[in-house]
Amino acid sequence: MNDLLTFSPEVTAAHAAGTAIVALESTIITHGMPFPQNVEAARAVEAEIRAHGATPATIAVMGGRILIGLTDQQLDALGQTEHVMKLSRADLAACLTAGKTGATTVAATMICAHLAGIDVFATGGIGGVHRGAETSFDISADLPELGETAVTVIAAGAKAILDLPKTLEYLETKGVPVIAFGQDAFPAFWSRDSGLKAPLRMDTAAEIAASQLMRTRLGLPGGQLVANPIPLTDEIAREDINPAIEQALSEATAQGIAAKEVTPFLLQRIFELTEGRSLASNIALVLNNARLGAAIAREIVVQRG
Numbered sequence: 001m002n003d004l005l006t007f008s009p010e011v012t013a014a015h016a017a018g019t020a021i022v023a024l025e026s027t028i029i030t031h032g033m034p035f036p037q038n039v040e041a042a043r044a045v046e047a048e049i050r051a052h053g054a055t056p057a058t059i060a061v062m063g064g065r066i067l068i069g070l071t072d073q074q075l076d077a078l079g080q081t082e083h084v085m086k087l088s089r090a091d092l093a094a095c096l097t098a099g100k101t102g103a104t105t106v107a108a109t110m111i112c113a114h115l116a117g118i119d120v121f122a123t124g125g126i127g128g129v130h131r132g133a134e135t136s137f138d139i140s141a142d143l144p145e146l147g148e149t150a151v152t153v154i155a156a157g158a159k160a161i162l163d164l165p166k167t168l169e170y171l172e173t174k175g176v177p178v179i180a181f182g183q184d185a186f187p188a189f190w191s192r193d194s195g196l197k198a199p200l201r202m203d204t205a206a207e208i209a210a211s212q213l214m215r216t217r218l219g220l221p222g223g224q225l226v227a228n229p230i231p232l233t234d235e236i237a238r239e240d241i242n243p244a245i246e247q248a249l250s251e252a253t254a255q256g257i258a259a260k261e262v263t264p265f266l267l268q269r270i271f272e273l274t275e276g277r278s279l280a281s282n283i284a285l286v287l288n289n290a291r292l293g294a295a296i297a298r299e300i301v302v303q304r305g
Helices: 011-019 037-051 074-082 092-098 107-115 141-148 165-175 205-218 238-254 260-274 275-305
Strands: 006-007 020-023 055-062 066-067 085-086 103-104 120-122 152-155 178-181 185-188 192-199 200-202 224-229
Touching: 006 011, 011 020, 011 055, 011 260, 020 037, 020 178, 020 275, 037 275, 055 074, 055 092, 055 107, 066 107, 085 092, 085 141, 092 103, 092 107, 092 200, 103 107, 107 120, 107 152, 120 205, 141 165, 141 275, 152 205, 152 275, 165 178, 165 185, 165 192, 178 205, 192 224, 192 238, 205 224, 205 275, 238 260
Parallel strands: 006 066, 020 055, 020 120, 085 103, 120 152, 152 224, 178 200, 178 224
Antiparallel strands: 055 066, 055 103, 185 192
16 A cells, blocks of 8 residues: 555654554544634644554545645645545545545545554544434445444544434444443533443443454454543533534524535534534544543553554
8 A cells, every 4th residue: 555655754653663553534624623723623632642652643635645644744734725625435536546635534534544554543523324314315424434444433422413323223233333431321422421322331441452452353344433421521411502403403404405514514503503612622522532542542552462
């Protein structure tokens, strides 16, 4: 894959030393917030991973190459680029062959991390089964990717704008371990408790690392979803966030917003309706996931020997 992958000097050094690496997506930079806040947030997440003993590898596509880790100059450039492609499994090859700039979603980040030999990926929240999917068939490509690609993904559960019971059912069908960290409840992004029980619970990074390594020994395809609840001080409880979600969903339906445009619209409206509180929580949960991702990646290195 050397003709497709370009490793940053920092990630190259970590690979050579056999130390822990945590993959990060890049859509949070290009489709999450404006410059320079987007780059500042990305740097804060990378710094959190370094502070907890691992190397961050933010993944993006530029100039016909998959970049595994971004230099400061590349991160600044990505943060200011307009009309960046939002890449999932379906778009990745086309972006590479066209030489365009692309930011990776959960699915595309998993694919690229696996190609680069990275076991752990920390993000905010995964996509899932959208409400009304029984008629729209709108299911995020993140879910089948978790069933195919052997990367442990740390997220604050699935986004609360989704149909969470159907999302859990889909993951069960795909054989994906859904592991709540330190609690029995499945978290819902901004909220620690979705009202649903997680299929599995693990209380330490060591348990999660051992589970991934055992899956490899068993020859099982696919990854693991680690549902890491947002810190208590940063959460927006279900009863507080749900009215904003319902209003945003109603407006999206009334305006005929569909497909890839749904999630960005909903997140922006919820940001407005919560007067910015949802974004502050979003940043806090990503940092929290970065810390756990670093701990799991370190444990995998130790246990693999």
